[in-house]
Amino acid sequence: MSTIDRSTHTQPQDADEIERRRQTIRITGWGSTFHFFQPRNACFWIYLGLTLAGGKYVVTTVAQNAGPFAAGYTASVLTTGAFTALFLVFLHRKDRWERTPGRLALAAFVIGGVAVPWALALPGNSALISIYGKLFGQAWTEDWQAGLSAPFVEESAKGIGFLLLLGLAPRVIRTVYDGLVVGAYVGLGFQILEDLFYGQNAAISRFGQDQAGAVLHSFVLRSLTGLASHALYTALFAAGLVYLIGTVAQPRRVGRGLALMAAAMVLHGLWDSMAALARGSGQVMVALIVAITITSFALLYTALRLAGGQERRWLGDVLAPEVTNGTLTPAELAALTGRRKETRAAVRGREAGVSRHREKHVLHAAHDLAHDLAVADGEDSPDVQLSRAEIARIRRGHRPASGD
Numbered sequence: 001m002s003t004i005d006r007s008t009h010t011q012p013q014d015a016d017e018i019e020r021r022r023q024t025i026r027i028t029g030w031g032s033t034f035h036f037f038q039p040r041n042a043c044f045w046i047y048l049g050l051t052l053a054g055g056k057y058v059v060t061t062v063a064q065n066a067g068p069f070a071a072g073y074t075a076s077v078l079t080t081g082a083f084t085a086l087f088l089v090f091l092h093r094k095d096r097w098e099r100t101p102g103r104l105a106l107a108a109f110v111i112g113g114v115a116v117p118w119a120l121a122l123p124g125n126s127a128l129i130s131i132y133g134k135l136f137g138q139a140w141t142e143d144w145q146a147g148l149s150a151p152f153v154e155e156s157a158k159g160i161g162f163l164l165l166l167g168l169a170p171r172v173i174r175t176v177y178d179g180l181v182v183g184a185y186v187g188l189g190f191q192i193l194e195d196l197f198y199g200q201n202a203a204i205s206r207f208g209q210d211q212a213g214a215v216l217h218s219f220v221l222r223s224l225t226g227l228a229s230h231a232l233y234t235a236l237f238a239a240g241l242v243y244l245i246g247t248v249a250q251p252r253r254v255g256r257g258l259a260l261m262a263a264a265m266v267l268h269g270l271w272d273s274m275a276a277l278a279r280g281s282g283q284v285m286v287a288l289i290v291a292i293t294i295t296s297f298a299l300l301y302t303a304l305r306l307a308g309g310q311e312r313r314w315l316g317d318v319l320a321p322e323v324t325n326g327t328l329t330p331a332e333l334a335a336l337t338g339r340r341k342e343t344r345a346a347v348r349g350r351e352a353g354v355s356r357h358r359e360k361h362v363l364h365a366a367h368d369l370a371h372d373l374a375v376a377d378g379e380d381s382p383d384v385q386l387s388r389a390e391i392a393r394i395r396r397g398h399r400p401a402s403g404d
Contacts, residue, residue: 017321022378024317027249031374032171034101043167047107050115050164057118058193065200075215076199080192083219087188087231094304095181097311099371104169105185111161112189112234120157121190125149147273151265154190155237158230159261161186162238166245174249176242176307183238187231194230195219228267228296237264239303250310260303267296312337318370318378327388328366332359336366358394365391 025031038044062073091105128149132141162183166173173182195218202218237260242250244257270277270292278284316337322328328336335343347359369387376384 014321014324017317017324018378020317021321021373024314025374025378027174028098028314028374029171029174029249030098030314030318031371031377032169034104034107034169034172036103036107036168038168041168043164047111047115047164047168050119050161051111054115054118054120057122058114061197071212073200075212076196076219079199079215079219080196083195084188084192091181091184091188096367097177097308097315098374100178100181100185101169101172104165104172104182107168108161108165108182108185109189109192111164112158112186112230113193114189116157116161116186117154117190117193120160121150121154124153124157128153143276144273147269147271147276150272151269154230155233155261155265155268158183158186158190158234159237159241162234162241166241170247173242174247175311176239176250176303177311179239179242180235180303180307184231184235186238187229187234190234191230228271228293232296232300233264233268236260236267236299236303239307240264256306260299263299267292267299315370318373319366322366322369322388327369327391328362332363332366335363336370358397361394362391365394 036044065073129141129145132145132148162179165182165186173179199215199218202214240257240260240263242257243253243260246252270288274285274288274292277288316333319328319333319336323330323333331342331345335345335347343363347356365387369384369391372381372383372387375381
């Protein structure tokens, strides 16, 4: 069977499929843009006020120690910067259904890193720890202050940051998957700024001696033991908020929402209480690290599966007319909306004259087509036509080599 030129040979599209596509795009908000400057929106001014307050604390703290501990700061910025880059690549790969606008991701990172920890969490933790000290004594507070303050204060503070973003981007943040991704950006900002100051404190603790070594030791320790950290907790907490509040695209699921929010706080609390729970036993500490990490990723995997199922159905609605008009094959649509099994089946069942490599590129290009369709509200815009032509070009651009 020869390769079909799908850029010129298309069939009429089904009216019901077209209408379903338009409804899906409107419900999900896919393709919507994010505008940060919203002077008539109270969330904008609250966001700005909290960020300025947190930024003042960060600048003041850095200025106090920048001179004698410049090497430590430099090492801390470089290590946390490398970790941030790797995590951003991971988030970009996981943000597979509809891209989070870059400005929204940046706004989430900034409020999570600058506003939430220093304007909300720091004074909240200090107040709660002070209350614990008065009620239960200093010895008990020393053991349990981290595990019984940070989970409640910090997850609530990051939740406030996410709610402000929801108020700024109600057309963009509509699905549970949106909550997972945007929440992860908020948590990543919190985690990176916290790690940066932990590195600074490590350099200070050695009185300026071997600052780079102290920072590197702190970074490696926190990276290896903190894979399940703020980004993961906030992703779960924010997804829970979407379930709890409900949106145009996501009906309220109060029980599921509360369960995810509670899970984030419990995991956070167990992690911060490990020293108290282990009571000096290295074996218990290692067992707790492994158990909490595995449980954290298992819960994240479950949340992704629950959210991804609906996203797959929506993507199917958006791209179904592209099968009718001949741009995509039924197997390719199944691959785009299914799991690895369907992807492998589409690659194996590709058209004659299309290599495995090219077929994978077709699937990537189909995601771009879905994005362009969402931006165009399902209409045939120039970008949509260009994406269809690109899919056809990819098919035509390769002939099978021997053994392919």
